[in-house]
Amino acid sequence: MLKRHLLFASVLAGTFAITACSQQTEENTEAAVESAGDDAAANADAAAAETDAAAAEAEAAAQDAGAEIAEGADTAGAAATDALANTGDAIAEGTNTAVEGTASAVAEGATAVADGANDVAVDAEQQY
Secondary structure, X not given: OHHHHHHHHHHXXXXXXXXXXXXXXXXXXXXXXXXXXXXHHHHHHHHHHHHHHHHHHHHHHHHHHHHHHHHHHHHHHHXXXXXXXXXXXXXXXXXXXXXXXXXXXXXXXXHHHHHHHHHHHHHHHHHO
């Protein structure tokens, strides 16, 4: 009978121990869940702040890039205008040179024709 009482007392003590551990485990679980919720909220706030900062940096970078593109377009437009003006000058100079060369050749040809006609006239006078 003593053994039975000791066995019964041991089972009863084990049950109380498990019940006490279960209560402690439940309290620890509640504390862990609460802590995890706090950590998640803090991490979400930090992530939102970092996202806002990254968005602001991206916006500033986009504005800078737009300004650089506009400045580059202005520079390219000015360079194209200058190149077009230089091309026009080169064409005008080339045309003037060609016209002068043609006029010179025509004048030389006219002089040669006149000389030839003069020679023919002299020959004709001498023959008759």
